[in-house]
Amino acid sequence: MEPLINWIYQTPVSTTIRDVSWIIPVVQSIHIAAIAALIGSALVTELRLAGVVATDESVQTVARRFVPWLWGALAVLAATGLIMATGEPDRVLGNWVFWLKMALILAAAVLTYLFRRPLLRDEETRSRSGLHVKALAWVSLLIWIGVIFCGRWIAYAL
Amino acid sequence: MSSKLLQSLYDSKLADQIREGATLFPWIESLHVLAITIVVGTIAIVDLRLIGYPSHRRGAKRLMRDMLPFTWVLFGLAIVTGSLMFISNAPSYWADTQFKLKLITIVFAGLNMGLFHATSYRRIVDWDEALRPPLIVRVAGATSLILWIATIFLGRWVGFTLAPVQ
Numbered sequence: 165m166e167p168l169i170n171w172i173y174q175t176p177v178s179t180t181i182r183d184v185s186w187i188i189p190v191v192q193s194i195h196i197a198a199i200a201a202l203i204g205s206a207l208v209t210e211l212r213l214a215g216v217v218a219t220d221e222s223v224q225t226v227a228r229r230f231v232p233w234l235w236g237a238l239a240v241l242a243a244t245g246l247i248m249a250t251g252e253p254d255r256v257l258g259n260w261v262f263w264l265k266m267a268l269i270l271a272a273a274v275l276t277y278l279f280r281r282p283l284l285r286d287e288e289t290r291s292r293s294g295l296h297v298k299a300l301a302w303v304s305l306l307i308w309i310g311v312i313f314c315g316r317w318i319a320y321a322l
Numbered sequence: 323m324s325s326k327l328l329q330s331l332y333d334s335k336l337a338d339q340i341r342e343g344a345t346l347f348p349w350i351e352s353l354h355v356l357a358i359t360i361v362v363g364t365i366a367i368v369d370l371r372l373i374g375y376p377s378h379r380r381g382a383k384r385l386m387r388d389m390l391p392f393t394w395v396l397f398g399l400a401i402v403t404g405s406l407m408f409i410s411n412a413p414s415y416w417a418d419t420q421f422k423l424k425l426i427t428i429v430f431a432g433l434n435m436g437l438f439h440a441t442s443y444r445r446i447v448d449w450d451e452a453l454r455p456p457l458i459v460r461v462a463g464a465t466s467l468i469l470w471i472a473t474i475f476l477g478r479w480v481g482f483t484l485a486p487v488q
Contacts, residue, residue: 189482193475196359200474203356204363207392208378218388221379229378309356316352320345 165258172253181251188251195244199312202237205230206308209280213301227283234276261321265314272307323416331412340410341487347410350403357400362470364389372463374454381450414485424476431469438462
């Protein structure tokens with residue numbers, strides 16, 4: 165990892181991200197605003213599946229409104245995250261909390277892809293409900309919360 | 323705020339524990355980030371509906387009832403965690419321009435909400451189902467969204483401008 169970090173650190177693009185003083189604060193702010201969009205979307209979708217919120221609306225209606233936003237927010241997060249990792253590879257790529265965060269994001273994204281995306285089509289999911297759906301919804305939400313915590317802890321762990 | 327008050331907050335036992343505890347500050351900060359992202363995420367869903375972007379249900383009033391309990395509870399957590407961070411380094415926060423601007427955007431977001439509730443919200447039966455609400459409602463939604471996004475930017479900015487603990 166060390167040679168890779170050093171190589172990225174020395175590239176002009178990495179140097180520019182560090183040297184232009186507003187880039188990192190602005191990119192981090194966009195990152196947090198996108199987390200708000202993601203966690204808002206995940207909260208409503210998962211709590212609907214858990215039977216807590218908007219139970220009079222169908223799961224499909226809720227998923228159709230929020231799952232695309234969740235993917236959109238994730239794309240913005242990946243782009244802004246990439247800029248941060250390029251600018252400060254020493255703080256990010258050698259950091260175990262960062263890799264834990266990536267693993268949790270992968271888990272949450274796989275859960276969303278396998279179990280939430282099919283909700284965008286009606287016919288498949290009518291039959292699926294019950295305890296394991298509710299449990300999975302809470303697990304999903306907890307993973308996203310874990311991702312947020314890891315994000316902040318990258319700044320403290322090395 | 324007087325410098326004496328700021329200093330006494332700084333000197334309090336609780337503030338000392340937050341400063342000295344190895345992991346207390348990051349935990350408080352993480353909870354703060356979780357709280358503000360849920361606050362802004364849930365408010366944005368309502369704001370977008372007020373602007374005219376449809377949500378998971380048509381009625382604006384019921385949408386607010388779905389979302390705003392989360393907003394308020396997490397706003398409470400954001401205030402508590404924010405206050406804890408503030409006392410840990412009160413004189414520096416109070417000297418920080420971005421921090422004071424952030425307080426102002428939060429106050430204006432509150433005034434905007436208060437104004438909305440005192441006016442358009444009273445006539446919500448007239449526009450509850452309208453996917454293009456009256457202009458004043460759309461302006462209230464857009465204003466709220468802009469102020470909360472500004473609050474996020476200013477909050478992150480504080481992390482770069484704040485003078486470290488003496």
